[in-house]
Amino acid sequence: MADPFDRDRFAATVRHRLGGVSVRQVVDAFPALNVAMITRAKQGRSNLSIGSFLTICKAxxxxxLDFYVAGVKRARVTRKTILKQTVTRRVPCETRVGGDVR
Structure with a gap:
């Protein structure tokens, strides 16, 4: 499924903006940021929460909206798609015999 967020461009922009500044210096300058948040943003591999994304953008x-990719179709979640999902059938626990746990 396509993602309307350009993660690679965001990571490249963060790396460019930080330039030669260390992550610790950025955290000292902007107390709302933390090392893990900046590292995830620079790598661009893992998802950031929307709050972290907006905090980094502000700092x-x-x-x-520069990192939004227009025209990307997301899969629609409808009742039909939810009902088509496979669900594991509930079965009694094998360790219970007559209500007693063994």
């Missing part, structure tokens, strides 16, 4: 003076 580095980035526009959040």
């Amino acid at each position: 580095l003076r980035l526009r959040p």
